[in-house]
Amino acid sequence: MANQHAHQSINDFKQFVKKHPKLIKEVRKEERSWQDVYENWVLLGENDPIWDPYKDKPAEGQEAVPEAADKYDFVSKMVTAVKKMDVNQMNEQINKMSQSISSLQNLLSQFSGSGSKQSQTGSGQHPFSFRKD
Known part of the structure; x- marks a missing residue:
């Protein structure tokens, strides 16, 4: 069972790497190791912003629409x-x-011993003053 889970995890990681080809270039240039990339992928997940610089840039207009839709959805x-x-x-x-x-x-203030000072100056006052318009 654990072996099957490990195999699935490796396949998921391979799919992730295919979506982020700049990671392959960085590992081949020996700027990062596969172990480092895999550990970050396991810990952070594939939707973490750390992976954004490694994605292939989509064709014009493909990514802008969902991002604008997300902003519009939040505002609405x-x-x-x-x-x-x-x-x-x-x-x-x-x-x-x-x-x-x-x-x-x-x-x-009663439990701290300075209750007599504050109760005289602050009686009847609220910490926030709000008025009706």
Whole structure:
């Protein structure tokens, strides 16, 4: 079973090297060893940006379309998320978080021994000041 897995791993590595012909040139020039390339491939995976300089450049326009589509997809997801946000709920959550942080600061100041100083100066104030527009 382990031998079969090793054989499959080697075949996957061979396919990877075929997709990155500049790696072959670098190994033949003795700038890198196959062992080094294989170990990096196992540790980092074949989608790591370290392999980008070794890829064959695709014909004009082939790679630009998916990259632009990925950027557009991310931007559209962000716009959709912003549209779905309810400003009132967001403000309410921020206020609750601010009150929780203030309570935690008061609790910590009581245990640290400097509670009397901060409780006099910071009573009623929130660590974040937010206003409604």
